[in-house]
Amino acid sequence: MGRVRGGVIVGCLAVAPLLVTGCGAGADDADKVTKSAKVSAAPSAGVVAPAKVEVIAGLTGCKAKIRIDADELRQGVCHTEKADYLITTFPEEELKQTWLDSASVYGGSYLVGTRWVLSAKPELLGSFREKLGGTIQELQGIGPDPGS
Incomplete structure (x- = not known):
């Protein structure tokens, strides 16, 4: 019985540093994401829209037709009287x-x-930002500047 308890204690002590390191890394990663994200709420929006095609489409006044539904991204197209536009969402900031x-x-x-x-x-982005x-x-x- 004493050997079993000793083994459990040694096992717990071996895992403890990994748990502490794992928690610390998560906090650092969260800080990096927060610092690297260049997101600001628009004055009248108050909150940033969630990352779901259907919800974002609804907030812009359309019902999106899903074009791409993949692990890396989802993309929907909206057709309105003013214009057609794409909404693309991602499961992670890195994606x-x-x-x-790539779009650059x-x-x-x-x-x-x-x-x-x-x-x-471009002329519609300001109203969507609101x-x-x-x-x-x-x-x-x-490539060459089209204005040249």
């Missing part, structure tokens, strides 16, 4: 950033929130 890095090849303006991106005509929050990001693109 959103990878998508934005094409350039353009995007409304970016926590785990979501809205792609629309409803959803987030930030408007300009991606440079590659």
Whole structure:
């Protein structure tokens, strides 16, 4: 019986540093995500929209038709009188950033929130920002400047 208790105690002591390290790493990772996320609530929005295509679409006044439903992202298209636009959501911030890095090849303006991106005509992004929050990001693109 004494050997069993001793084994349990040794096992617990061996695992304890891993648990403490794991908790510490999670807190640091949360700080990194908070610091790296460039999300600000719009003045009238008050809160940033959740990362779900259907909810974001509803907040913008449309019912999205899902085009992509994959592990890495979900994308829905909205058709309205003013314009067509895309709402893309991601299960993780890192996947959103990878998508934005890839989209930077094409350039353009995007409304970016926590785990979501809205792609629309630049003149519409401001009104969507009032409803959803987030930030408007300009991606440079590659190739010659069309204004040249």
